[in-house]
Amino acid sequence: MEYDDVSFHNVGELRPVDGSDGRKLQRVPESVRQSLNEKAQDVMYRPAGAEIRFVPTDGSVDVTLSSPDGTCEVVPFWGPFMSSDHRHLGTEPETFTFEVPDRVTHLNPDDFAFAPGVCRLALWGGSVVVHDVEGARRPPTEAELPDRQYLAYGTSITFGSNATGVNLSYPWRLGESLGADVLNLGCPGSAFCEPELADYAASLDYDVATLALSVNMIAVGFSTETFRERARYFVETVAEGNPDAPVAAITLFPFFADVVDDPEADEMVSTPTAYREALREIAAEAPSNVAAVDGPDLLGVEGLTTDLVHPSDRGMGQIAAGLARHFGVE
Incomplete structure (x- = not known):
């Protein structure tokens, strides 16, 4: 504007x-x-x-x-x-x-x-x-200005939390690799896939999109079925907003529930495996411009900070590099 x-x-x-x-x-x-x-x-x-x-x-x-x-x-x-x-x-x-x-x-x-x-x-x-x-x-x-725009939605990881500089988040780095301007709609602690935000995101001008969904939802207690319903609407709405734009639906990045015994993980109403499988199914049934990308294939555990949730600068670089390869940029 x-x-x-x-x-x-x-x-x-x-x-x-x-x-x-x-x-x-x-x-x-x-x-x-x-x-x-x-x-x-x-x-x-x-x-x-x-x-x-x-x-x-x-x-x-x-x-x-x-x-x-x-x-x-x-x-x-x-x-x-x-x-x-x-x-x-x-x-x-x-x-x-x-x-x-x-x-x-x-x-x-x-x-x-x-x-x-x-x-x-x-x-x-x-x-x-x-x-x-x-x-x-x-x-x-x-x-x-760049002639492409990249839309990113997700949690604090997408927002860039724990990166030590504005230009070290994975959306910023991926935008540089793609030669694209970044539209970052990351929501720390609150990426609940609201349909109103999906509708707004789909109204924007974008040529590529990533949707990282959503460790916030599993952490606060959304069931797999509720996650499936909300994530399906978000993915399909963004995909239909620009049918020519490739959309990467990114499953949960690795976090503490995957790698350590933790009381917080024991209290979750779902599991990381169930969430990841739900998003893969959504992507398989979505418009043809959507592809699932597995978060653990993008980010290794060693790329996390000590909270075992947020990536370090190293981890942000891993995510950006993996997504660049997914979109055909080496």
């Missing part, structure tokens, strides 16, 4: 903030956010690598931001090139200045999926409010 001569990527709506001059970013429109479970409503305010994009046309551009949570990192990119000058937001508005690095101006924009003259402020952490943008600028054109 575009607002005030700035492009907001992976942002579904900019909502006015009571008692403030700013607008709060959220990854889905308010009508969709309100339809989700309580935790998902909250995490849709978290950016998951959403970006503020513009092209300076005469000198520098000043951007004033805050994070009500006080925990967001702003990672500037110029096209594909990450700046080492990361900015950290607090609860009070702060103004940051951005100007095209001199060496970047000598690059040929036609050589890159993202033109180097495009400033991309990737947001990583808590919620973000945009207060002001000053300076001569314009939104990037289609020619300055």
Whole structure:
């Protein structure tokens, strides 16, 4: 979406903030956010690598931001090139200045999926409010951006939790391999395959999609049959949203219930095996652009962090590389 001569990527709506001059970013429109479970409503305010994009046309551009949570990192990119000058937001508005690095101006924009003259402020952490943008600028054109879009839905693993940087999550890495812009709808602790979110996802413009379904559902007690019903609708809806887009339905990645005796696993109403088999069956019966991809084939146990749920940076790389191979990119 575009607002005030700035492009907001992976942002579904900019909502006015009571008692403030700013607008709060959220990854889905308010009508969709309100339809989700309580935790998902909250995490849709978290950016998951959403970006503020513009092209300076005469000198520098000043951007004033805050994070009500006080925990967001702003990672500037110029096209594909990450700046080492990361900015950290607090609860009070702060103004940051951005100007095209001199060496970047000598690059040929036609050589890159993202033109180097495009400033991309990737947001990583808590919620973000945009207060002001000053300076001569314009939104990037289609020619300055990737010509493909990649849609990712899943849990905190898709969101990028436990990755040590915004560009180290598996969706970001896979997007780079595919030469695609990433639409990340990951929902930490709350990926319950709501039909309203499926409908919204299917309305987006995407050329490839991954649906990692869903360790959150088995963890909170959804039966296999309820998972099957919800996952079937989500997979089929996204597949039908663009029949030409390949859709990878990813079964549960390996987690503690697969590898250790754990009281939490003993209390689950289903098993990882049952969930994985259900998703394979859904994919087999879905439209022809859907294929099942086994999570344990993408991620080895050694790629997990110590909670034996979330991948480390190494594990995120394993997932991205495996999915790239699945989509025909080495």
